[in-house]
Amino acid sequence: MSDNNNQNGGGGESEFSHGMFQRERRDTMESQASSSSEFSDFSTENEDPLDSRRLDILASDEETDQDNAETTFPNVIQRSTTFERVLSDAIIHQAPIDELKVILEAGAKLIDPVARRPNPLHYTVWQRYPEAAHLLIQQGYDVNALDDFDCSALHLAARHGYTDMVELLIKHGATINYNTIETEDTFPVDAVDEPLRLAIKHGHCDVALILLENGANPNSRYFFGSEINLINPLKPEFLELLLLFGARVDEQDRNGLTPIMKACRLRKGMESLLLLLSYGGDVNIRADERHDHRTALHYAVLSGSLDIIMVLIDSGAQVRFEPDYNKPTPLHLAVRRGDIKVINLLLDVGAYVNSSTSLVGSVLHMACSEKVHNRLEVLELLLSRGANPNIVVQGLYGTPMLPPLGDYLAASDEHDLNVINLLLRHGTDVIMKSPQRSPLGLLNCVSALSQQPLVLEELLEGAQKFDLELIRNTCLLGTQERRLCLEVAGSPLSLRHLSRICLRHEPATARPDSVLKLKLPPIISKYLLYEIS
Template sequence: MAVASKSMPGSTISPTLGFDDYTLYSNLSDDELMQLAIERSLSDPHNATSLGEASKTSTALGRRTVQFRANPPTTTPNPSNPPREDPSHRPPTANPPDARRTCEERRKCGDIVVTHFVTGNGKRMLAYHRGDGSIQYVPDTEKEQDPIVKAILNGDVTTVRAMARNSGNNILRPDKYGWIPLHEAAYYGQDQCVRVLLGAQPGVINMCDLKGRTALILAVESEKVACVEALLEMGADPDLANKERESPLYKGCEMDNAEIVAMLLNHGAMVNKSSTQGWTALLEAVSRNNVEICEMLVRSGAKLNPTDMYGITPLSTAAQNGHVETLRFLIKHGADVNSEASDGSTALYEAAKNGHEDIVEILLSQKAVANKVGKKGLLPLHIAAQQGNAGIVSLLIKATSKSRVKRSGISPLHLAAEYNWDEVLEVLIKAGYDVNAVLSEERSRMYEDHRRTALYFAVTNGNVDTTTMLLEAGANPNLDTFNPLLVAMRQGSIELVTLLVEHMANVNAYIPTHPTSFPATVMFSMKYLSMLKYLMDNGCDALSCFSCTYSSGPHPPLQETSERDGYNTDMRRNTGEPVQFCEIISTRAISRWAGPIIDVLLDYVGQVKLCSRLTEHLDSFKNWEVIKEKATPPRPLMQLCRLKIRQKVGIHRLRCINKLPLPQQLIKYLNHEECNQEQFGEY
């Protein structure tokens, strides 16, 4: 006796299970038994085997399980021209004569396979096999199949002929989908049945189903060449389209079937007929990259530049899809390389957008214009830079006018920097594109921070390589409303901050929309003492931090309205005046660092007076008493001299002070290096 385990719903039956071991099924439920037979049939690719096993299963289960209807096909399908399944076609109720189908009917409904079967008691059932492996059984309410349809699907020409002669068998009566027997015969490739039916009722040859499809369209859709030939020979209209205005010729191109297309053209099919979407047969053939069909269509008078409802031409379709062969064919026969779609895009634009470098090269060699903008005002060069294709960018640079790029309000440098395409950026810089080009006001307003330069994009992305490339090429770090240095500081990137400062970024930058009485750079570096000191060494204004409206008098209560990255940049005083340093440092996120921050700033100022709020902070922690003493006048003469020398040297030369012809000890003295370790070691 073969060994097997009980199969539950959703499981797979072992292929070694012996069907003569009847006792193995005694404990299975009806649902489990139905699934067992279904899975047995579905797992076997050979129709006859499935039928035999299904029969044995029925016997083994005491006729409690399913028994499949069998209608063996009498015709053999052409293996070189397999039929296509049309998801819009209604599922027939009998077994089609197709070797790819099992004896039970299978339909695709999304991710659900629907299976018909009959129980041992003759009850018609449907099994819904879902993608998750579950199966649901429901009664099949579909009516019994018309005998003539059953005969057609079985290829029983003799029976079909007899029924067609019998007036009691109405071959004109449509089913609920509008299908008459002729439609069944055409779709399933029963050409002899087609001839018999038309011989009996020639008037039905152009009848349509509910979707407006004739027998000819159905034969074309299922690629039944013999049926197409029979229908055309017997007078089928080759131009009668379905409700989508898709003609048989269009469907033949959609099926990519040159034999059917040639047959339709030989019978006078209209070659320029368009669908509701505006697609012609040529557009469809180009989308399939079928040069053979394109040649047949053009020889038959197909227009080279028809447009669909979006203004897209065959040439643009070939360019968009990277179809080199059909593109060359269309150009050779005179297609317009500069035609524009409704949104202004050209074939060159589509090729650049989709990264087809060989197509771009061909189009440029045929004088395609690179200075036409699309709907968004972008040139092919812009879109190539955005997509990061350096090869296409190199080709388009030679054909694109820089003045036209400037009029667009955006440089390809912006797009390369925004999308982190370093290679593209390098190509553009070498080609002489201005690294200081700014976005137009209209494009700048599209960003909340009103950014303007490519450098800003690079810094925002935290891309050190791109930032370095732009700065070394001469990018000005002070052209944006919100200085890129502030962006780098908010990110806490010492590397970017150093790069920008070394290239003369404004260390005293402010935020126009959030006015403060001291540089915003100080505010963004409060959590990073090393960064704060670096800014001070490079000329940041520390004195403004000690200028307070209230001095030693009482301060109004704080009004923190919102917090961004730990800084209350939306804080305002009731007077509407700029926010002061003592107010910012008193916020919850910063106050615990007040002492060390004030200590750093005191190294870069002379005689100052601490306001009552700063004094209050220093009094709050015992270890900060020494900082308060440090601010008590008079300041040491050495400190005052250092400040005077730094003032004379100037902010710009301070950034390269190590290169000045000064004694090394003096340089260290000006940089406060003699006290760094001692001061910062305790914090």
């Protein structure tokens, strides 16, 4: 580097390069939260442009440091800093090795071990100048010196995928593992990104391999989980690399999710799923309470991938859960999505059609209360497969939930008469009482039918029991609804209706298909199935 260059702007270039390097270093230590987010796109961020304001601050800080140096140790620190800056400038401009030797011989000192700033060795990595790095290490520069972002030269080399620099630094004793390998803290708050984490995060498989071959810990733990928990499921090559070097396949992250669960959440996660299964991954591990103790099958159902669901079932995934599970099952989720193929598949392999939870009720409750786009088709499937339309489920506070029909009436102000007819055909009891007096009571839901008198008339046609006193006195009924209810409740039930009720409550004739098998005139069969009045 010429003297003219140093006098006519070398200092400005140096400040520019130093500020740019500091900006580069800040990007290398991004938070681990970006790696573990459930809704992360797992993409590598582009480099930020140079922030001129930050450059001014850095330059100002250096001037302050030099002023302090002149005041305190003018003959030591200032001279060392000046020569170190000259050396850094030479490295940035990739000056020949001979010139770097001249600068070193002229007085550039080793970096102060207490200082935490980019030293010339960091600049050799940034410029990918292995010859200069080798020279500095020979001259005694600390290969493990950290900058003010706790980054070593190896961190920087791993982040950028510089295999030659990584190999050189490791050869000269660079530290590879910075976090405690065995720690009682499952999710340590003070863990720093390892060089391996940076190599994987930025897509450098060859660098990750070098680090692992030289002892990088494949199970290093961070605040959001282990190394394998932070891998994008759409990058199976990194999963396989970690597994080859001993990563634990069933490691759970901070939310209790395993790599298999994360792979099953994605429709394109089949390759990673098969890889994890080949290493013995457990498909029945459950997530934590915040995620409703879901299994991989839950997430596969949510993804809608029939192929992934079939692989999990073939691998022993649990489809029927214990009575005290009390969380939505995969069948609940399939019903919520209105996925007919998945519902059929789950029922075929043993899912319990009347499974229920105190939070959302039975699967029939789910179909009736949620906005299922193909509700009628889903209901018809569930009822034909044995779903109980009169199921009683205890709610969160120990009181019975509304019956499925009541849930349907309460869920909106618009009701499909076809849904009402379907539920009646399959034996739904219509009890015009309050829920406090009967767990199947629907009277409190009648107010939702104020704009749909035809629906109310259909329900009253199939009603079996009434609370006449409550109908007269309740404030939940409007004038028209009260009048219609009193007209029906005030008269004895017809003999044919009583016969229908009695016949439909017999197990042998409860289902519509069993009624059709009876040798009855068609008109009577239609009446029994609520197809005519």
